Amino acid sequence: MSEHILEMSNIVKEFPGVRALDDVSFQVKTGEIHALVGENGAGKSTLIKVLSGVHPNGSYSGRILVDGAEQQFQQIRDSEDVGIAVIYQELALVPQMSVVENLFLGVERGKPYAIDWDTANSEAKKYLHEVNLDISPKALVRNLGIGKQQLVEIAKAIAKKARILVLDEPTAALNEQDSANLLDILRKIRAGGVSCIYISHKLNEVIEIADSVTVLRDGKTVSTHDMHGPDRLDEPRIVSLMVGRELTERFPRVEHTPGEVVLQVRNWSVQHPDDSNKMIIDNVSFDVRQGEILGVAGLMGAGRTELMMSLFGAYGKRVGGTLALRGKELDIRNPGDAIRAGLAYVTEDRKGKGLVLGMDIRHNTTLAALRAFSKFAIIDLFEEIRITEEYVQALRVKTPSIEQKVKNLSGGNQQKVVLGKWMLTQPGVLILDEPTRGIDVGAKFEIYKVMNELVAKGVCIVMISSELPEVLGMSDRVLVIHQGKINGELHWSEATQEKTMTLATGGVEK
Amino acid sequence: MTHEMTHDKTGQSSLHMLQDQLQNNMRQYAMFIALISIGVIFTVLTNGVFMSPRNLSNLLLQTSFIAILAVGMVLVIVGGHIDLSVGSIVGFTGGFAAVLQVNYGFNTVTVVILTLVLGAVIGVWQGFWIAYRAVPAFIVTLAGMLIFRGALIALTGGQTIAPLAPGFRAIGQGYIPRLFVNVDAIAGFHDLSFLIAVVAIAAYVVLEIRVRARRKSFGFTNLPIPLFIAKIVIVAAMMWFVFSIMVNYRGIPYSIMILMALVLLFVYITNNTTFGRHVYAIGGNREAALLSGINIKLKTFYIFVIMGGLSALSGLVFTARLNAATAGAGNLFELDTIAAVFIGGTSMRGGEGTIVGAIVGALVMASLNNGMGLMNVSSEYQLIVKGLILVLAVWFDTSSRSSNA
Ligand SMILES: Nc1ncnc2c1ncn2[C@@H]1O[C@H](COP(=O)(O)OP(=O)(O)OP(=O)(O)O)[C@@H](O)[C@H]1O
Numbered sequence: 001m002s003e004h005i006l007e008m009s010n011i012v013k014e015f016p017g018v019r020a021l022d023d024v025s026f027q028v029k030t031g032e033i034h035a036l037v038g039e040n041g042a043g044k045s046t047l048i049k050v051l052s053g054v055h056p057n058g059s060y061s062g063r064i065l066v067d068g069a070e071q072q073f074q075q076i077r078d079s080e081d082v083g084i085a086v087i088y089q090e091l092a093l094v095p096q097m098s099v100v101e102n103l104f105l106g107v108e109r110g111k112p113y114a115i116d117w118d119t120a121n122s123e124a125k126k127y128l129h130e131v132n133l134d135i136s137p138k139a140l141v142r143n144l145g146i147g148k149q150q151l152v153e154i155a156k157a158i159a160k161k162a163r164i165l166v167l168d169e170p171t172a173a174l175n176e177q178d179s180a181n182l183l184d185i186l187r188k189i190r191a192g193g194v195s196c197i198y199i200s201h202k203l204n205e206v207i208e209i210a211d212s213v214t215v216l217r218d219g220k221t222v223s224t225h226d227m228h229g230p231d232r233l234d235e236p237r238i239v240s241l242m243v244g245r246e247l248t249e250r251f252p253r254v255e256h257t258p259g260e261v262v263l264q265v266r267n268w269s270v271q272h273p274d275d276s277n278k279m280i281i282d283n284v285s286f287d288v289r290q291g292e293i294l295g296v297a298g299l300m301g302a303g304r305t306e307l308m309m310s311l312f313g314a315y316g317k318r319v320g321g322t323l324a325l326r327g328k329e330l331d332i333r334n335p336g337d338a339i340r341a342g343l344a345y346v347t348e349d350r351k352g353k354g355l356v357l358g359m360d361i362r363h364n365t366t367l368a369a370l371r372a373f374s375k376f377a378i379i380d381l382f383e384e385i386r387i388t389e390e391y392v393q394a395l396r397v398k399t400p401s402i403e404q405k406v407k408n409l410s411g412g413n414q415q416k417v418v419l420g421k422w423m424l425t426q427p428g429v430l431i432l433d434e435p436t437r438g439i440d441v442g443a444k445f446e447i448y449k450v451m452n453e454l455v456a457k458g459v460c461i462v463m464i465s466s467e468l469p470e471v472l473g474m475s476d477r478v479l480v481i482h483q484g485k486i487n488g489e490l491h492w493s494e495a496t497q498e499k500t501m502t503l504a505t506g507g508v509e510k
Numbered sequence: 511m512t513h514e515m516t517h518d519k520t521g522q523s524s525l526h527m528l529q530d531q532l533q534n535n536m537r538q539y540a541m542f543i544a545l546i547s548i549g550v551i552f553t554v555l556t557n558g559v560f561m562s563p564r565n566l567s568n569l570l571l572q573t574s575f576i577a578i579l580a581v582g583m584v585l586v587i588v589g590g591h592i593d594l595s596v597g598s599i600v601g602f603t604g605g606f607a608a609v610l611q612v613n614y615g616f617n618t619v620t621v622v623i624l625t626l627v628l629g630a631v632i633g634v635w636q637g638f639w640i641a642y643r644a645v646p647a648f649i650v651t652l653a654g655m656l657i658f659r660g661a662l663i664a665l666t667g668g669q670t671i672a673p674l675a676p677g678f679r680a681i682g683q684g685y686i687p688r689l690f691v692n693v694d695a696i697a698g699f700h701d702l703s704f705l706i707a708v709v710a711i712a713a714y715v716v717l718e719i720r721v722r723a724r725r726k727s728f729g730f731t732n733l734p735i736p737l738f739i740a741k742i743v744i745v746a747a748m749m750w751f752v753f754s755i756m757v758n759y760r761g762i763p764y765s766i767m768i769l770m771a772l773v774l775l776f777v778y779i780t781n782n783t784t785f786g787r788h789v790y791a792i793g794g795n796r797e798a799a800l801l802s803g804i805n806i807k808l809k810t811f812y813i814f815v816i817m818g819g820l821s822a823l824s825g826l827v828f829t830a831r832l833n834a835a836t837a838g839a840g841n842l843f844e845l846d847t848i849a850a851v852f853i854g855g856t857s858m859r860g861g862e863g864t865i866v867g868a869i870v871g872a873l874v875m876a877s878l879n880n881g882m883g884l885m886n887v888s889s890e891y892q893l894i895v896k897g898l899i900l901v902l903a904v905w906f907d908t909s910s911r912s913s914n915a
């Protein structure tokens with residue numbers, strides 16, 4: 001047995017117009033956590049898809065060795081058979097099924113044709129215990145929070161006796177607590193001799209947990225570093241290796257001078273979807289001023305997304321409250337009304353709600369703003385191309401052409417397309433829900449700069465974010481939401497992580 | 511921008527590009543290949559009768575009423591719905607038209623207008639339930655299939671209603687007139703049709719060249735020149751083949767003129783209008799379309815009104831062709847239409863599909879009907895064959911999609 005459980009050498013993978021992997025070599029030692037970092041579109045996910053058989057043998061060149069034996073995966077099944085399990089950012093659980101059903105899906109316990117539920121349940125308890133999950137195996141997956149679902153996925157991989165566990169941006173959608181928990185589990189798994197490949201844009205986590213780090217840039221391996229050895233990396237070093245230059249500032253803070261009130265929300269209440277006696281948004285009032293960034297902090301499930309979606313006319317049943325834009329009270333019944341009034345909402349769920357994946361970049365970019373360059377419902381196709389090109393360049397979307405289908409873009413580049421789509425509607429109020437989720441450090445910085453530019457032009461921005469440094473680094477004011485109510489407001493100069501967390505967990509400001 | 515970077519990569523060689531093209535457009539080529547192989551098979555099996563000018567002209571006439579339905583069905587399926595009622599609506603609207611003319615003596619123009627209005631009203635009815643009452647289209651149109659078949663039988667008392675005025679018959683049987691050449695000639699050179707063919711082909715070539723120039727000015731990748739010329743030549747040749755059938759035999763039928771106008775109109779609608787774009791977005795991702803401010807209900811409603819109107823148009827053409835309305839008219843047209851749309855590359859899951867593809871699909875289905883008719887295959891076996899073809903077409907669709915995911 002060799003020191004390396006996995007060796008991938010000289011991998012080249014091309015798509016029409018893109019060389020996604022260009023002679024990548026990558027080795028994972030037995031029982032280590034190996035982080036894979038790189039900018040959006042660097043080729044991380046593609047490398048994993050080559051490893052897992054999503055891109056079958058023959059569609060790429062290069063060699064894959066597991067335990068020194070060459071592998072030629074034709075399909076996902078083949079890679080699973082040698083102990084490779086991949087957890088993608090989009091979870092692959094069946095929400096309507098219970099935890100135990102999901103755990104053993106396809107490998108049901110018991111005799112052929114008849115599932116032995118007692119065995120299944122007791123085994124499930126064991127695996128759930130291994131990932132520190134204290135839930136009943138019979139709980140329905142859809143009733144679990146996203147952090148717990150993530151852990152169920154890991155338990156599922158353990159149940160399959162995975163020896164190489166791959167996690168592609170597992171913590172992108174998790175809050176800090178769930179992320180920390182997940183990292184703990186990974187350590188535990190590592191202690192059991194399982195190797196992990198860990199992809200993340202959260203570099204502090206990478207530093208915290210990785211034994212080795214490999215940096216990819218433009219489809220090439222830049223370097224691999226032993227994090228316990230002399231060439232260990234710190235965060236600035238990783239960033240400079242990723243983007244190829246130094247990046248000193250994280251948040252480009254600009255002094256804004258907030259003007260008149262643009263958006264005024266008063267006593268906003270929205271019914272809970274499952275229980276008409278409860279309010280999911282309870283009597284919320286706030287203002288947003290011209291030329292400011294209002295941060296919205298809170299825990300997962302506090303109701304931040306629901307609040308903004310309901311203002312946008314896309315969520316739930318409003319039972320009370322008013323919304324006024326520049327002093328004019330509005331009755332927004334659907335997103336169409338909201339867009340016409342000058343609101344824009346960048347959703348946190350880009351694949352589910354933000355993009356039409358089968359359409360190309362151009363059609364996605366213009367979807368919410370078609371009216372602006374069409375006359376009598378006839379689209380000016382050339383104007384459409386021109387404008388899309390402009391936004392693609394301004395946001396530096398990495399793509400061979402604007403005719404590329406968005407499902408072929410890397411995650412971060414998809415996010416940029418969604419941003420461009422809503423900037424194009426020329427909104428007066430831009431609501432951003434987790435705008436930098438899955439975006440690399442360099443691109444984050446660019447997005448922050450774009451936000452500042454918009455604010456300078458007089459747009460006001462409302463930004464929901466679960467990344468506290470981002471909220472604190474970019475906002476002029478921070479609203480903290482707890483269980484559907486505003487539990488406090490902090491000016492940026494007084495806002496700290498501790499204060500914000502206290503408010504977010506229902507505490508009172510001292 | 512990454513344009514420079516990708517230009518030198520994609521500009522590698524024509525051969526590489528051809529490979530990419532073939533891989534990416536497998537789906538489109540497959541349907542032409544299917545069409546050509548069906549043609550060859552039937553030509554052999556019928557000792558050449560299938561390829562005779564008379565039969566091919568007949569085949570085009572048979573294609574027209576399914577193709578008219580297929581144009582609308584593309585919108586329905588791209589929008590994420592289905593319409594099972596089109597066959598019954600064809601029968602009902604055709605019966606309505608025949609009753610108006612035969613029993614009440616209405617002139618042809620009035621009959622045509624009233625029938626199209628009836629089709630649209632039926633579309634309003636079904637669209638209302640689907641769009642505004644959220645009853646799945648499958649159910650609403652399944653009900654419509656029963657309702658309008660019943661309505662047809664009630665209307666005609668199960669009798670055949672005939673004959674129609676010559677002007678009405680011309681919609682389904684007539685040909686555009688000649689300009690100069692001998693008026694009575696049945697076969698032989700048809701000058702006006704020839705003119706139309708030349709104009710159409712020239713327009714196509716000019717359009718392709720202009721699009722190419724514009725794409726170039728935007729820095730988009732284009733086919734290498736030799737491939738580009740090859741493509742134009744092949745498409746023009748295919749267009750000429752289709753037109754030559756009509757130029758050499760009686761000329762272009764009115765129903766084909768109607769179809770060509772519809773195709774142009776709907777290609778334009780799908781590519782250049784906000785409505786078309788919205789339909790694709792709704793079918794591609796309903797949630798994203800909703801959040802983009804698209805009025806999904808209204809667009810869905812429009813889709814079904816259009817489908818109703820086109821069903822009535824198809825009903826007119828079909829009734830005119832038979833010169834009669836019967837209780838069985840339009841039976842199983844929904845099958846031919848839906849099959850045509852899927853063969854033409856429209857995705858089962860919505861969001862993807864083209865009008866031109868559906869027309870080719872309609873040709874495939876009409877060729878099957880026509881060829882099996884020539885071979886005197888009995889109707890029960892025709893059903894079996896068509897059913898199998900439908901399964902194969904959708905299987906091909908799903909498998910070719912999952913493999914390049
Ligand atoms: N199926 C595909 N067809 C065409 N291009 C693709 C396809 N999949 C990936 N690409 C391209 O390959 C490159 C690498 O993409 P990949 O998804 O591996 O990036 P990534 O490193 O995971 O980025 P991110 O951090 O944004 O997730 C990108 O330029 C992307 O557009």
Ligand SMILES: [Mg+2]
Pocket residue numbers: 044045046168410411
């Ligand atoms: Mg990725």
